Amino acid sequence: MAGDGTVVGLPRTSGALVPLRREEWEPESELHDPRLSDVDEWGRSENIRALVRRLYDPIYRQWFRAEWDGLEKIPTEGGALIVANHAGAIPSDAPVIMHGIESELGRPVYGMADHFFKGLPLVGTMWSRGGGVAAHPENAYRLLREQGQLALVFPEGTKGPGKLYSERYRLRRFGRGGFVEIAMRAGVPVVPIAVVGAEESMPILWKSGALARILGVPYVPLTANMLMFGPLGLLAYFPSKFRLKVLDPVTFDVPPDQERYSRSRVMDHAEQIRLDLQETIYEMLRQRRSIWFG
Amino acid sequence: MGKRVLITGLGSFWGGRMAQALEADPDVEHIIGLDVTEPQVPLERTEYVRADQSYSILSRIVKATQVDTIVHTFLVVDSTRVSGRALHETNVIGTMNLLAAAGAEESSVRHIIVKSSALVYGSSREDPAWFRESMTRVHPPRTRVERSLTEVEDYLRDFADDNPHVVVTLLRFTNVLGTDIVTPISQALEHRVAPAILGFDPLMQFVEEDDVIRCLKFVFDRQLPGVYNVAGDGRIPWSEVAHICEARVVPALPPVLTGTVADTLAALRVMDLPPELLDLLRYGRGVDNRKLKQAGFRYTYTSAGAVECFARARRLRRTIGESRPAYRYERDVEQFFRRSPAVVHRHEG
Numbered sequence: 239m240a241g242d243g244t245v246v247g248l249p250r251t252s253g254a255l256v257p258l259r260r261e262e263w264e265p266e267s268e269l270h271d272p273r274l275s276d277v278d279e280w281g282r283s284e285n286i287r288a289l290v291r292r293l294y295d296p297i298y299r300q301w302f303r304a305e306w307d308g309l310e311k312i313p314t315e316g317g318a319l320i321v322a323n324h325a326g327a328i329p330s331d332a333p334v335i336m337h338g339i340e341s342e343l344g345r346p347v348y349g350m351a352d353h354f355f356k357g358l359p360l361v362g363t364m365w366s367r368g369g370g371v372a373a374h375p376e377n378a379y380r381l382l383r384e385q386g387q388l389a390l391v392f393p394e395g396t397k398g399p400g401k402l403y404s405e406r407y408r409l410r411r412f413g414r415g416g417f418v419e420i421a422m423r424a425g426v427p428v429v430p431i432a433v434v435g436a437e438e439s440m441p442i443l444w445k446s447g448a449l450a451r452i453l454g455v456p457y458v459p460l461t462a463n464m465l466m467f468g469p470l471g472l473l474a475y476f477p478s479k480f481r482l483k484v485l486d487p488v489t490f491d492v493p494p495d496q497e498r499y500s501r502s503r504v505m506d507h508a509e510q511i512r513l514d515l516q517e518t519i520y521e522m523l524r525q526r527r528s529i530w531f532g
Numbered sequence: 533m534g535k536r537v538l539i540t541g542l543g544s545f546w547g548g549r550m551a552q553a554l555e556a557d558p559d560v561e562h563i564i565g566l567d568v569t570e571p572q573v574p575l576e577r578t579e580y581v582r583a584d585q586s587y588s589i590l591s592r593i594v595k596a597t598q599v600d601t602i603v604h605t606f607l608v609v610d611s612t613r614v615s616g617r618a619l620h621e622t623n624v625i626g627t628m629n630l631l632a633a634a635g636a637e638e639s640s641v642r643h644i645i646v647k648s649s650a651l652v653y654g655s656s657r658e659d660p661a662w663f664r665e666s667m668t669r670v671h672p673p674r675t676r677v678e679r680s681l682t683e684v685e686d687y688l689r690d691f692a693d694d695n696p697h698v699v700v701t702l703l704r705f706t707n708v709l710g711t712d713i714v715t716p717i718s719q720a721l722e723h724r725v726a727p728a729i730l731g732f733d734p735l736m737q738f739v740e741e742d743d744v745i746r747c748l749k750f751v752f753d754r755q756l757p758g759v760y761n762v763a764g765d766g767r768i769p770w771s772e773v774a775h776i777c778e779a780r781v782v783p784a785l786p787p788v789l790t791g792t793v794a795d796t797l798a799a800l801r802v803m804d805l806p807p808e809l810l811d812l813l814r815y816g817r818g819v820d821n822r823k824l825k826q827a828g829f830r831y832t833y834t835s836a837g838a839v840e841c842f843a844r845a846r847r848l849r850r851t852i853g854e855s856r857p858a859y860r861y862e863r864d865v866e867q868f869f870r871r872s873p874a875v876v877h878r879h880e881g
Contacts, residue, residue, distance in 0.1 A: 269765065271834045275772045279818070280661060281735055356815065357657040359731025359787040376660035376667070 280348060280381075281366035290368050291341060298337045301477050302330070302435060305532070308484035309342055317382035317426040318487065320347070320390045321417055322433050323409055323515060324398030327459040330475050331436040335390055336369060338482065348381055350391045354456065375420055382424035383494065393417045393508070396456035403441035403462070407434070407523060409516045415508030418490070422504070425494030427487035430511055432518040435480035438529045479532035483518055534561030536640075537752075538599040540587065540630065541606030542580055543569035545713055546647060549745045550603055551578045554752075564597055566590065567606070570861035577870065580861070585618060586625040591633035598640040603748065604630060607684060609649040609705075611677040611806045612716055623680035624687075631691045634698065643699040643755055645748060646688055650706040650737075650761065650819045652681050655811040661735075661767075662820040665704070665759040675807045692757075701751045706763035706819055707812075709838045710741030711845040716809050718842060726774035727803060727813070729790055730783035734816030735767035740833035740841050750829050760827070761819040764835040770813065776836065777843045785813070 277283045298304050312318065322335060336347045350373040356362045371377050373391060381387045392398055393412035401410065421428045442459040449458040463471030488511060492499060526532060537554055541547035542565025554560045555576050563578040565571065568585055571578070583589055587606075594602075607623050608614055614622065627646075634641040653659070654669040673679040685702065692700040707717050720727055739747075739762055747762050774781045785793055785805075794805045805813075821831070833841065869875055 269831065269834050269837060271766065271836050272776065272840045273766075273768065273772070273836050274775050275769065277735075277769050277772065279735070279767050281769070353657045359729070361731075363731060363733045371661070372658075374658075374660040376662065376664075380662065 277367065280369075280371050280377075281363075282346070282348070282369045282371075283367045284346075286367040287340070287346070287369055291337060294333060294337050295341070297475075298334060298341075301475070302334060302439070302480040303477075303532075304334050304338055304435075304480040304482060306338060306342070306482050306484070309338075311484040311487060312339060312343060312388070312429055313427070313487070314343060314345065315386070317386045317424060318388055318429050319378070319382060319417060319421045319424070319426055320388060320429045320431060321393050321511065321515075322390070322431040323407075323436075323519060324392035324394045325401075325406065325433070325436040326399055326440040326475070327442050327461045327463075328440060328472065329392075329399045329436065330439040331433045332390065332392070334436070334480055335431060335433070335482065339388065345388060347388045347390050350378060350389055352396060352456070375416065378420045379424050382420070382426045391417050393512070399442075400445065400457040400459070401442070402445070403437070403443060406437040406441070407519050409512055409519075412508045412512045415504040418504045418507045418511070419499055422490045422492050422499050423494060423496065427489045428511060429487045430485040430515050430518075432483045432485065432515050432522060433480065434482075434519060434522045434526060435478045435529075435532075438478035439475040441476075478529050481522060481526070481532055483522060485514055485518060534559050535601055536560075536562045536597060536599040537564070537601045537603060538594065538597065539563065539565045539578075539603045539605060540590075540626070541567055541604075542571050542578065543567035544605060545572070546605040546744065546748075547571075547603075548573035548575070549741075550605055550748050551575050553745050553749050554578075554603075557749075562597065562599075564593065564599065566593065572859060572861075574859050575866075579870065580866065585621045587629045590629050591636060594633040594636070594639065594641060600640055601643040601752065602630065602634060602641055602645070603752065604644065604646045605748075607647060607649070607681065609651060609677060609681070610715055611675065611808065612804045616676045619676055620680055623677075624683050627684045627687055631687055635691060635695050641698060643701070643752075644688075644691075645701045645751055646684070646703065647748065648681055648685060648702055648704050650704045650763065650817060651678050651808055652685055652704060653817060653819065654678060655808070655815045655817045657815055659815060659817065662818045663761070664820045665761055665823055674811075677806070678808060699755050699757045701756055702759045703747065703751065704759065704761050704819065705744060706737045706739050706761070706817070708741050708744055709738045709842040711841055713741045716804065716806055720803060720805065720809075721774065721777045721779055721842065722846065724779055725782045726770075726777070726779040727785060727805065728770055728774075728781045728783045729785040729787055729810070729813050731787050732814050733769045733771050733781075734813060735818060736770055736773055736812070736816055736835070737763045737767045737818050738773075738835045738838040739764050739831075740838035743831050743833055743838075746832070747824070747829060754827070756827055758823075760824040761821050762824060763819045763821045764831055764833055764838050765821065766835045767816065767818045768836050768839070770816070772836075773839050776839045777846060785810070787814075790814070 332349050339347050348371045353372040355365045381389045394410040397410040441462045444460040446458045467474050539547050565578050565580050566583040653663045656670050658670045673682050771781050798804045
């Protein structure tokens, strides 16, 4: 852990992040490389990320008052696939998790999300500069196995944030367990994080399937925030108290780099992780006295 | 006995450069170059044969010259240069004729090198950050040049299956920048302003022009079979590319109706941005270059290094204008140097 615990600059050399583990198949390039910015091969800029952290820190500390339990379970080096439950019309959990790990542990987190973002003008570019990566299995493999980075995925996909407030904290299906297969192939652990607070920060009261189909977006929500603040409600979160609990890392007893893994085994692991996460969330809700004060 | 090489597209930038590289190799005994246009660079011992667009005389030449290697640099990857029909004729029909000649019974051909393009991977929202050689594009090809290159690669794959005694090398080059080459991207960067799509700053990858020739020569020397991506290390944002070139990015293209606006700009002769470049300016593309490196190839420039080469040449052009000495192919002069008994040939003997 580096720095004073507030905003931590991540280690850099000549503008690029120091890879945490250098694999033998990628010898260091000796070539003259006249770069002018620090945008890495994923489109992430550590300078922009540091700026985002500085701006986001008050929201993280004062607005959501995020509190972690078990942060020490997140590996301080080597690749790991972080998975979490996903909620809020415009999910507030991803920035909280990324900000928390980056500022507390001083190592970057690549937030993987649907390639939908990549197609959005401006948003897609900012998302990419701020550490977002399209959720492609090849991208995840390269990040985890070859570069030993932390990658964050939400196995529920858009079904998590797209659910109504009445269904809050009930985990959706974890896709087809692709995240487990990626972790197996990359030979890294899965680290589940249970998040409480995101659901109430931007609850969906109603949604339009027809409008979503016309616009080609995952869902078109009407949020409680919009009712209160009008269109500004798309940006304004409610100040719900965030609690995050890191579960024990899950490792898989299979060799990495296989072409494919047993479907049933992948599904079993995925379902087990989902159940553990669900049970942890229920336990956290049992202990929660107030949405706003935790 | 030395190698006997046939180069297609001798009049193109790459064909001419490759012929020069082969002329410097004492192991290469004969170089025959085909093209519809005359060579653009001075050549010492390469024999130039004028061909029609689809290379129908190719089988006669292969039979007559007994070449063992064909370097196919004639594929058109820049759709602003030729019409759609000519593109199909050159790329698809030309390659079919070439493969027919090389696969004919008692053919002397043992090695075929094809210079294809990373355009075969396309550029789309759903792409991985890096394409490996074994991966295929996400969406079916939309543009003519991409369609024709995909067809060429299919033919080549069939040919390799049917002719196991022939070494087939397929090279997929990413966008090239360098001192001399002129492409739609180099033209877009030539001026003080570089066009961009509003709200997009894609990650681009480049290979330097000398690295392209070194790579062609490398696979020629090693007789390396298989498919290889050729691209410099690293990906850089388009805004940084423009920055290195001392140009200012102007988001003149809207994120919607991009093609329509680009067509209008082309019609007004402001700038010609082909559809495949518009995709690239939106999503970028990365190809994994490690397979060729593992085979032993060493690049001399990174992606950013290639951009810098271009930027340096551009500065010189700004000061002194076009610096390349003009060369004109004169048939009689060339024939004299190659045929006259009075000329002393150093490389023979």
